[in-house]
Amino acid sequence: MFEVHATYGNVVRIAPNELHFSDPDAYNELYHPSRRWLKEEILYGSVVNGTSTWNFLSYAAAKKRREILLSHFSRKSVIELQHLVQERLDILCDAISRQFAVGKSSDFTHAFKCFSLDTITSVCFAKPVNATLAPDFKDPMVLAMDMSLDFMQVFVFFPIVRKVMAYIPPAALVAINKSLKGYVELRKIIAQQIKDILSDPSVLSDASHPIIYHSLLDFKDKHASNNNLGFDDLNEEAFVLIFAGSDTTSNTLSTGIIHSIENKTVYKTLKEELLAVWPVLEEKPTYEVLERLPYLTAVIKESLRMSHGVASPPIRKVPSEGGTISGHAIPGGTTVGMSACMVHYSESVFSEARTFNPERWLGSDARDLETYLVAFSKGPRACVGMNLGYCELYLVFANIFRRFDMELDGVSTADLKWVDLYVPAHIGPDMRVRARPVES
Numbered sequence: 001m002f003e004v005h006a007t008y009g010n011v012v013r014i015a016p017n018e019l020h021f022s023d024p025d026a027y028n029e030l031y032h033p034s035r036r037w038l039k040e041e042i043l044y045g046s047v048v049n050g051t052s053t054w055n056f057l058s059y060a061a062a063k064k065r066r067e068i069l070l071s072h073f074s075r076k077s078v079i080e081l082q083h084l085v086q087e088r089l090d091i092l093c094d095a096i097s098r099q100f101a102v103g104k105s106s107d108f109t110h111a112f113k114c115f116s117l118d119t120i121t122s123v124c125f126a127k128p129v130n131a132t133l134a135p136d137f138k139d140p141m142v143l144a145m146d147m148s149l150d151f152m153q154v155f156v157f158f159p160i161v162r163k164v165m166a167y168i169p170p171a172a173l174v175a176i177n178k179s180l181k182g183y184v185e186l187r188k189i190i191a192q193q194i195k196d197i198l199s200d201p202s203v204l205s206d207a208s209h210p211i212i213y214h215s216l217l218d219f220k221d222k223h224a225s226n227n228n229l230g231f232d233d234l235n236e237e238a239f240v241l242i243f244a245g246s247d248t249t250s251n252t253l254s255t256g257i258i259h260s261i262e263n264k265t266v267y268k269t270l271k272e273e274l275l276a277v278w279p280v281l282e283e284k285p286t287y288e289v290l291e292r293l294p295y296l297t298a299v300i301k302e303s304l305r306m307s308h309g310v311a312s313p314p315i316r317k318v319p320s321e322g323g324t325i326s327g328h329a330i331p332g333g334t335t336v337g338m339s340a341c342m343v344h345y346s347e348s349v350f351s352e353a354r355t356f357n358p359e360r361w362l363g364s365d366a367r368d369l370e371t372y373l374v375a376f377s378k379g380p381r382a383c384v385g386m387n388l389g390y391c392e393l394y395l396v397f398a399n400i401f402r403r404f405d406m407e408l409d410g411v412s413t414a415d416l417k418w419v420d421l422y423v424p425a426h427i428g429p430d431m432r433v434r435a436r437p438v439e440s
């Protein structure tokens with residue numbers, strides 16, 4: 001897209017009825033809080049059978065569900081549930097230490113995918129799937145989720161395939177493609193939990209903490225409209241949360257951590273800052289303490305910038321009366337969008353934009369730069385899991401850099417290659433890191 005825009009200008013027609021923009025300020029216009037344009041069905045209607053926050057096309061339809069999730073993932077609830085994130089992280093750190101003890105490096109690409117899947121299934125459903133315990137982090141569910149991103153592209157371009165697949169029984173799907181076994185397994189776990197809850201809501205009181213079904217099915221209020229949610233809706237919402245909360249978080253982690261290990265100045269500065277606030281290894285600081293650290297915060301912002309969150313343009317439909325973007329009048333019915341990469345790699349905003357440089361977030365213009373950090377998107381359909389995402393990022397960066405001395409094992413940041421499968425899908429070699437646990 002960069003080459004296309006360099007050749008044809010700031011606005012390019014990339015499909016018969018679709019415009020893509022490149023001016024960084026166009027992103028904030030397109031996804032402005034007051035601009036409630038419909039999501040484009042070709043992308044958002046492509047994957048699900050029931051309803052979910054992600055696939056409601058209009059903001060009006062999504063509003064109620066978004067409010068439920070925003071309150072479920074509020075800063076207050078995330079702070080109360082941070083011990084669940086730390087619990088999954090301790091399991092991850094133990095697994096990395098065990099690999100070091102037998103002379104092996106760890107595959108950080110898959111390690112963080114396993115961690116984020118375990119975290120989302122723990123926080124949302126109180127049913128962690130323990131992907132982190134898989135040998136060399138090659139968990140079948142994680143591998144199958146990677147593969148399903150390819151399917152998503154097929155569904156977008158050939159919606160009929162999705163309709164046909166919905167009627168194929170799970171066992172037959174596995175027979176057609178054995179690599180889907182982990183995915184079918186994950187669907188079974190989620191579906192069983194929902195069936196159990198719908199047939200006997202009292203099982204919700206067995207959960208160790210408030211899970212999403214407490215919020216989605218508010219049984220205290222018998223008249224609440226969300227009580228009408230059926231099996232398909234709960235199932236789809238659960239899967240959207242699993243997908244939305246997994247790769248986005250793990251990409252940010254692996255991208256940022258690999259850059260921070262390779263860059264010796266970043267590595268040393270981050271370790272020093274962490275050591276000062278976390279002197280005794282056994283006394284782990286809380287999220288609230290960590291988020292006040294300026295350098296760690298700068299590293300996290302830079303990691304979000306370099307990993308983009310979602311790579312594809314979140315496409316929207318211009319309403320029938322038309323609209324204006326970047327000073328151009330756009331006719332009603334046009335599909336419009338802009339990839340976050342165009343903003344994050346814009347040289348007019350971020351000097352040496354392709355270089356990982358946390359220092360940029362510590363300068364006098366840092367506040368202005370914030371406007372252009374769009375990893376969680378912006379406006380009425382921005383990420384609802386941002387608080388949980390940030391909590392995971394702070395805890396993981398702090399634990400990994402405080403608890404291990406690390407070096408890259410035969411890879412470099414040049415291997416952080418990806419293709420756009422809605423999220424950036426890593427296509428380089430697995431990013432292996434030799435991680436020696438520190439003693440104190």
Ligand code: HEM
Nearest residue numbers: 054244245248249309310314375376377381383384385389
């Ligand atoms: C670093 C972590 C994360 C990043 C960078 C991220 C990024 C994004 C982006 C860019 C969108 C907009 C997508 C679009 O419009 O097509 C989005 C939406 C969404 N995210 Fe996240 N996300 C993260 C973590 C999470 C987590 C942990 C959850 C769940 C707890 C979550 C749940 C959602 C949901 C449900 C939506 C759909 C919102 C709507 O359409 O109204 N995300 N996220």
